[in-house]
Amino acid sequence: MGHDQEEEETPPATPTTTASTDSKDQEEETWNHQKQTLILELSEKLINGDLQAKIEAARDIRRVVRKSTVKTRSKFAAAGVIQPLVFMLLSPNLDAREASLLALLNLAVRNERNKVNIVTAGAVPPLVELLKFQNSGLRELATAAILTLSAAAPNKPTIAASGAAPLLVQILRSGSVQGKVDAVTALHNLSTCKENSIPILDAKAVSPLINLLKECKKYSKFAEKATALLEILSKSEEGRVAITDSDGGILTLVETVEDGSLFSTQHAVGALLSLCQSCREKYRELILKEGAIPGLLRLTVEGTSIAQERARTLLDLLRDTPQEKKLASSVLEKIVYDIATRVDGADKAAETAKRLLEDMVQRSMELSMNRIQHRAASCTPAKVPSA
Numbered sequence: 001m002g003h004d005q006e007e008e009e010t011p012p013a014t015p016t017t018t019a020s021t022d023s024k025d026q027e028e029e030t031w032n033h034q035k036q037t038l039i040l041e042l043s044e045k046l047i048n049g050d051l052q053a054k055i056e057a058a059r060d061i062r063r064v065v066r067k068s069t070v071k072t073r074s075k076f077a078a079a080g081v082i083q084p085l086v087f088m089l090l091s092p093n094l095d096a097r098e099a100s101l102l103a104l105l106n107l108a109v110r111n112e113r114n115k116v117n118i119v120t121a122g123a124v125p126p127l128v129e130l131l132k133f134q135n136s137g138l139r140e141l142a143t144a145a146i147l148t149l150s151a152a153a154p155n156k157p158t159i160a161a162s163g164a165a166p167l168l169v170q171i172l173r174s175g176s177v178q179g180k181v182d183a184v185t186a187l188h189n190l191s192t193c194k195e196n197s198i199p200i201l202d203a204k205a206v207s208p209l210i211n212l213l214k215e216c217k218k219y220s221k222f223a224e225k226a227t228a229l230l231e232i233l234s235k236s237e238e239g240r241v242a243i244t245d246s247d248g249g250i251l252t253l254v255e256t257v258e259d260g261s262l263f264s265t266q267h268a269v270g271a272l273l274s275l276c277q278s279c280r281e282k283y284r285e286l287i288l289k290e291g292a293i294p295g296l297l298r299l300t301v302e303g304t305s306i307a308q309e310r311a312r313t314l315l316d317l318l319r320d321t322p323q324e325k326k327l328a329s330s331v332l333e334k335i336v337y338d339i340a341t342r343v344d345g346a347d348k349a350a351e352t353a354k355r356l357l358e359d360m361v362q363r364s365m366e367l368s369m370n371r372i373q374h375r376a377a378s379c380t381p382a383k384v385p386s387a
Helices: 003-009 018-048 051-066 070-078 082-088 094-108 112-120 124-131 136-149 153-160 164-174 177-191 203-215 221-233 237-245 249-259 262-278 280-289 293-302 305-318 329-344 346-378
Strands: none
Touching: 018 051, 018 070, 018 082, 051 070, 051 082, 051 094, 070 094, 070 112, 082 094, 082 112, 094 112, 094 124, 094 136, 112 136, 112 153, 124 136, 124 153, 124 164, 136 153, 136 164, 136 177, 153 164, 153 177, 164 177, 164 203, 177 203, 177 221, 203 221, 203 237, 203 249, 221 237, 221 249, 221 262, 237 249, 237 262, 237 280, 249 262, 249 280, 249 293, 262 280, 262 293, 262 305, 280 305, 293 305, 293 346
């Protein structure tokens, strides 16, 4: 079905290839005619057939579109299949709902115009209803559809205002692994909607997001989306409390700072910074206890410009007396790089500086741990915080 691409890649005709090229062009023309005929037949069946005929047509559309080109998806839309498929989402017949949902999902993939047309045709309210279903199969297909449709910027305000987000958070908590992954991505898509004044997330999303972040590779695209959502949640008091109360919540963010991609580290340090800025007395020891210093120091050298600035600010907040002993991390880095350049030359300065920073971090951590152990030993049992 990738004949559109093959046609573009056909070399110019030469005297020795003219016959085969003519034959190929004729086959191409015949195939396109057959495909157009099929599209019109399925459209007619979908629009004017009885319920069973509509279900069969929807299934056939999904089958044809599944491995087709963007052009084929556009031709189906031009033949008028989107509106009747959206109407089928409202059918009391579950087979009709599933068939139309799968057809719409495949029409929307890699086709921005179809995504917008599906939402314009009124697909969002019935999809939101399907998110409430006990039928987990339909519920998670609806999640996948919301994810696909929310990738188109014009659709985000409509979906954000539809009440889909709290239902996606429920799937985040109790869905299958694939359902949870789709829900995270859909929520991430909706979180970038500038027009929406209603918060997309509530604190109930924190615990499942932390659990998913624990289990995934910290440098993955999925981790980037999960940490972006956690950073948003860290802006509210409820979200901060939920991060602290989640098993391993702060530790998971610290581990992401250490092992994440450029963007997951940026979001993770943003979340930690939100905690510490909201109440330094409450969060400073909690963050230090999880060994945040090495990752933060490394981030001041290796992170994005935003992550570097956040890491420096957080390091200042984590110092014993930030106002009296404030040594900007940028100054520390410059000193280390100057030393490294003198020791190993400009070519190896970056590598040497990194090693020196790591050595400093190790010593700093050992000193910090000694102080924490000394403090813990001097506490009475009543003062020792519960685990």
